[in-house]
Amino acid sequence: MSPMLGLGDLNLRERLAPDVPTWVTEWVCACVCAALAGVLRALISLVVVAPPYVFLYPLVLLATLLAGWRSGIYSLTIILLGIWYVVLFPARFGPLTAGESVALVLNALSGVAVIAVAQAFRTSYRVAEAERAAKLEVRDLLLRELNHRVKNNFQMVESLLDMQRRRASAASTEQALADALRRVHSMAQAHANLYSPDEAGDAIDLGAYLGDLCENLSDSLLLSGDVRLDSCLTSWPCDRDRAVAVGLVVNELVTNAAKHAFPTGRTGRILVSLKQSEVGCELTVADNGVGMPPDAEVNSRGLGRKLVEGFARQTGGALTRGDGPGVSHTLVLPH
DSSP states (O other): OOHHHHHHTOOHHHHHTTTSOHHHHHHHHHHHHHHHHHHHHHHHHTTSOOOTTTTHHHHHHHHHHHHOHHHHHHHHHHHHHHIIIIIIHHHHSSOOOHHHHHHHHHHHHHHHHHHHHHHHHHHHHHHHHHHHHHHHHHHHHHHHHHHHHHHHHHHHHHHHHHHHHHHOOSHHHHHHHHHHHHHHHHHHHHHHHHSOTTSOSSEEEHHHHHHHHHHHHHHHTTOOTTEEEEEEEOOOEEEHHHHHHHHHHHHHHHHHHHHHTSOTTOOEEEEEEEEEOSSEEEEEEEEOSSOOOTTTTTSOOSHHHHHHHHHHHHHTOEEEEEESSSEEEEEEEEO
């Protein structure tokens, strides 16, 4: 928010309504600003000789910004009467001189000009806010329509893959189509979670997003009590496109661990952790399963591995693997 918009938000009359009547807010602001002008001038006069009108304009401006032009007029009137009664009249206990009268009138006119400028600012601010709200409403409408169409496209692709999987005769073909279906579903879930119109701003909490993702993975992979998917995630701000890539990395690694790390009857645990580091944060997906076979380096160039490496590159991070017990993958995400 810019300084101008922040100043325009100081509208006590609208903020306190309807709990406090507008006329009460206007008079209270006017009296407080007028009293503040007198107190400040009295304090300054203890050090130097302060002109009578030294705090007239800033306090009248403040009253107008806080409660509108009527409050500005009230504060201007109170301050001018106070200057006449406290400063000018006691000086000679008689009528004002021509110079004092001219000065009083000129300062009154200048105060009215300040009120007019402040009120014009308030009006332009309200108009700008209304236009901004209208544009946001149109943007949200378009975004909802776009999300609806993208969701339909994902569902169509999922349906086609599922139909093809059911017709596949070879087990390997059926498994490949099932993996493709799962990956498309993961991308659809990521889009639905991260690009909702209800999520404002460009940055999201990566820890919260991965927590939701782990819950979905635990349900979709049908993990039983024998194999648990746990998470230990700290809060870390991340832009949406980067979070999608991180989520897809986690999706692939968790799925691979659930499929290969725990043969039938073996119990175990998959842990997804996110912690802050000096360079940014570290994401780790680890299991305590059977580990990688000796020839894994030779046979590790499958589609899943390529996807993990590709998604990791999209995040701008560095992916490393550790062995024993089980397998762990760590993705270091710089700021």
